Amino acid sequence: MVVLTKPGIDHFPIVKNCKLSSFFNGVPLIDLSKPNSKNLIVKACEEFGFFKVINHSVPTEFITKLESEAIKFFSSPLSEKQKAGPADPFGYGNKKIGPNGDVGWVEYILLSTNSEFNYHKFASILGVNPETIRAAVNDYVSAVKKMACEILEMLAEGLNIHPRNVFSKLLMDEKSDSVFRLNHYPPCPEIQQFSDNNLIGFGEHTDPQIISVLRSNNTSGLQILLKNGHWISVPPDPNSFFINVGDSLQVMTNGRFKSVRHRVLANSVKSRLSMIYFGGPPLSEKIAPLASLMEGEESLYEEFTWFEYKKSAYKTRLADNRLVLFEKV
Numbered sequence: 001m002v003v004l005t006k007p008g009i010d011h012f013p014i015v016k017n018c019k020l021s022s023f024f025n026g027v028p029l030i031d032l033s034k035p036n037s038k039n040l041i042v043k044a045c046e047e048f049g050f051f052k053v054i055n056h057s058v059p060t061e062f063i064t065k066l067e068s069e070a071i072k073f074f075s076s077p078l079s080e081k082q083k084a085g086p087a088d089p090f091g092y093g094n095k096k097i098g099p100n101g102d103v104g105w106v107e108y109i110l111l112s113t114n115s116e117f118n119y120h121k122f123a124s125i126l127g128v129n130p131e132t133i134r135a136a137v138n139d140y141v142s143a144v145k146k147m148a149c150e151i152l153e154m155l156a157e158g159l160n161i162h163p164r165n166v167f168s169k170l171l172m173d174e175k176s177d178s179v180f181r182l183n184h185y186p187p188c189p190e191i192q193q194f195s196d197n198n199l200i201g202f203g204e205h206t207d208p209q210i211i212s213v214l215r216s217n218n219t220s221g222l223q224i225l226l227k228n229g230h231w232i233s234v235p236p237d238p239n240s241f242f243i244n245v246g247d248s249l250q251v252m253t254n255g256r257f258k259s260v261r262h263r264v265l266a267n268s269v270k271s272r273l274s275m276i277y278f279g280g281p282p283l284s285e286k287i288a289p290l291a292s293l294m295e296g297e298e299s300l301y302e303e304f305t306w307f308e309y310k311k312s313a314y315k316t317r318l319a320d321n322r323l324v325l326f327e328k329v
């Protein structure tokens, strides 16, 4: 249940009766170097819509370079950071999430991954050349996108779908509508007084895209909702990546995979920094179940383009189930 708190951190939602301290040790672990990974990925997508990958190909220096630029940016005075805002949807955002009144104990930068994106404002706050920031973001995003594509190809193989690039080609398309987000959750010492209640950093939601790739520092906070209705805390691991099934992949598999509902709770002592790549299709792409997965089944969804879904998503609140609007009755 979500209610509002007393002064100080009022206007921020909290979750009641929630113990952050006990970690779930059942998050599926996929070793990308192992030959049987493709079947394990399919199983993880069916059971959790979520898994963790190790032995990935993303160079550590790309991660640390971007992370250090992000730390520098978030350590700047608020008045400086605000020069790169508000997030509409791209830019610097503080506490306000999306256009419909959602708030959380978080500040963030939301970027488009397309080559025309203007890094000028971020660069001047950091006192560096815009091309330095562009290169740091591009290096990281390109490596993570490559890994996301490899995972999607393994997924297609595991599902026996041909060609194996049915999903990955959507991210590889030069018009792919993908976004990148850096989230900083400052510590909130005031929450120590709420024994089993926790402040919401980023409220529960599912990601609208195909696949999301998250990397965080070593601070806890991420929780996912299991099929049994329990929220579980995911142990942080800065050396691995966490993968979310998004709403679009749920539709393309005709509901065989479910997009994972997740949220982030604030920490009272440590700051959390996460970087998330959201892999989306081109705006004109029709999002519909793949014929080879239907086997005589009916589609559970009305046909729509990614543009239509995104437009509709931006009219919803964060926690809403955005896909119900597109389910066949």
Ligand code: GA4
Residues within 6 Å of the ligand: 089, 097, 098, 099, 100, 102, 110, 179, 181, 205, 206, 207, 208, 209, 278, 313, 314, 315, 316, 317, 318
């Ligand atoms: C959730 C996933 C991504 O962070 C995001 C978010 C977007 C935003 O923060 O601007 C949305 C949210 C996300 C889903 C519903 C709408 C749009 C906030 C919101 C209330 C960048 C995205 O693509 O969708």
